[in-house]
Amino acid sequence: MANQFNCLKCPAYCCSYTRIIVTPGDIRRLAKYHGVSEETARTRYTKKGYEKNERILRHKQDEHFTTICQFVDSETRRCTIYAGRPKICREFPGTHRCGYYDFLSFERRTQEDPDYISTTG
Ligand code: SF4
């Protein structure tokens, strides 16, 4: 079935999720991608998560969603480290529908504004 979402019409909504978990393998990939040590990548790009030993991507301020993954380009709304992004980013949403996009589409229909961007992320 064809995808029911279009990332090109989305302001990286999924990247605003506060708990994007990175694995040790993701940290290795981030280190390699940026040409830094794994320890540097771990502290520079991730922070303590919600559970023991959990690491999550660091965020930055964002005009639409309050905060968003630091790797989103604020202007283009695209991932700036596409080849080095974590596994979970590669797999999401994992099905032909994206809940974020469904919500965004609903709001755009309700507001009768095809470019509307929710600020509730
Ligand atoms: S929220 Fe969904 S539609 Fe938007 S960028 Fe992420 S996967 Fe694509």
Ligand code: SF4
């Ligand atoms: S690494 Fe890239 S795809 Fe993953 S959350 Fe950050 S900006 Fe989005």
